[in-house]
Amino acid sequence: MKKDQGILMRHHSHYSLEIPQHPIHARSCGFGNKDRRYIDPVPILQLYKIHHDGTKEKSSFRYDHLVVHCDLYADDKDEPRNVVYLSSTPSGGGARHKSISNNSTILSLPSQQVMKCLVGTSISNAYELMTPSGEKGVFFIFDDLSIRIEGQYRLKFQLIDVSLTFPMMILDTIYSKPFKVYSPKQFPGVCETTELSRCFASQGQKIAIRNSKEKEKGEKRLRYNTRIDISSVIHPPSSP
Template identity: 25%
Template sequence: MNAPSSHVKYFYFAFQACSQKPPSAVASSGHSSPYSSFGSVTLSSRTSSSTQSPPSSHSSIADLSPSSPAPYIRPQPRIQVSSLLADPHTRSYHLEIVQHPLRTAEFGANYLSRVPLTPPIIARLTVRDPSGNSVIPEAELPFLIAHLSLFSGDGYTPLDTGSYIGRPTNGTPPILYGHLVSTVEQLEDLQGNMGLFFLFPDVSIRSRGQYQLGVTLTRITGPSHSGLAEHGTPLASARTRPFDAVPLSEYTAAPPTRLTQSFIRQGARVLTGTYPPTR
């Protein structure tokens, strides 16, 4: 009877040994379980950053399987998302004349004797999204233009809206002459800040007197039946200070400004014959 009893005890202890869990399968306070040890993600809404903890040393092979990919960590955006999603029709536009002309010489009927306004007119464009953030609408820039109109010295009487839109004149030669339309350029100002600028380096006046120039910002909508670009609703406008058109014999060009020279060094399309770049 003793032999069967010893066999029973042997099988009992063998069963107890097989039923015990290995130490590596027991989650402890210092190690995570195999089902959660791949990596934890901590998100902070205040800093929009994320950190990932390294895998535990007790991770199983199942943790590295294709069915358990690493969580995607979204990088923090460097620009305002609202600026990207803003509709062009909800943006606001502001023009500011940052360089006013001082004088020019009348050219009368002699086009070869015409001289440009000095210093050249420079207008700065500021675009803001609905949240008030200053933005540079890259996709819209090719469709934004600024054009000039001539007013009396007091600014009340429009004298010449220019012939840039292809409208027929009434037979009288225009007072305002030259390149009256400008496209936007991205340049640095004297403080090193990037901005949007319109330059008018080739503008002349036919008759002597005192005048003001108006700058109007417009978005081009598309070609018309005549093949010319149609102009949409004006987006912004600004006026120069009064300037003089004097007889050629009395004319002395205004000295070049630091802003003009800075833009020339950056590659702006300004008459280099009138304003040679300096270093």
Template identity: 30%
Template sequence: MVKSSSAGSYCFVSGQPNTARSFTSYALSIRQQPQQAKVCGARERDRRPIDPPPIVQIKLKEPSADRNKDYLQSPYLFMCCNLVHAEDPEGEIVAPAHRALAGTVVSSLNRLKDVDNSDGGFFVFGDMSVRMEGHFRLRFTLFELLEGRVFHVMSTISNTLTVHSSKNFPGMSESTFLSRSFADQGVRIRIRKGHHVKPKMAPLMYTSKNGQTTAFQSPPLSCQEEGTSRHLGHSHN
């Protein structure tokens, strides 16, 4: 049985290790490594996807025209993602996916045009966030559905991902050419045209009727009622 939820972000897979056929013909490579993330809070509007969005490519070790066509169009291949410890990527997961990650942690196979205009098979995780701060890696596990049973195929592990607090997050990076290319082909990825750095608001100075000057990050509600003047850096008496 396979269950997935974009809201709860979980994936349960049951099935015995496959002995009926060999999957050694497949090869996985992470085409776009995750680098950073802002820790995911309780409010959906504050959630930011992993930057850049992870993209995993699947290939055949011994490709042929017929087999290429078959596997690129397969509805039976899918990939799940879990969070693992950076120092022990082959060990236990940090927590079940629905507790460690938010968004969509399952990707079906996408047949897309690569940057060299060749056809390729990709698993794209464009809407996935992390719920805890620290240094982690992502473990991507490939599964295949055969004759009503789900088989574990293979896994690959990302580079180290740093998850920052909301206060220390440096901001989202400009979208990569690969992300923009796949978004143009209909894949759900948020595209950013430039590097977005969290702005630092300079304090504003407010002078009341009695001549007292005070610094605020935003104007007090009583300013207009008191007839105060707002200005930067100095006061007018």
């Protein structure tokens, strides 16, 4: 009885998620695993503990029993998009794909291969990190997510208490802003690394950093090489 009372008292505390860094776009990775491109920028969530008077606490509270699970949803309705099925065309034209809801019946499709559309690590532990402004906070970072097929999507995040095996306790749910997944040929390129991503990477988080200075050097080197090629055409070397 005392144990049950302790669980009830602990869950009387309310937790809330916010998304300081939403995904903007991504490049589809197809159905292989050799050329995965991550959702850009890295989705980052912040956890708050809500007290009875409505005030929010950013850190210095227990969070080791909390994780966030991520799932893929449609951009305009509350419908899962994390399952696709593959089939071959009758004329041998190769594989075809179609996204389906998790609620769809797949038992009637024995000839098709069912795959997940969201690839990577879909669960994040909590990390206490320092923000660029110098404040401590508790964050969940999803730095290993890719999407197989192009389309318009949202990410659904659920805060879960893993200390209870049954029933599963979902403490909060939040959706990202809609974003577009492009085909490899149409992808406009990765965004400049955000200040928040750079700050967390400097604290040991595995976030890929794009160095703008190295990109500028590469562009200058390309322009320099182009000038050399043009001059060689204008003034070709004399024949022996």
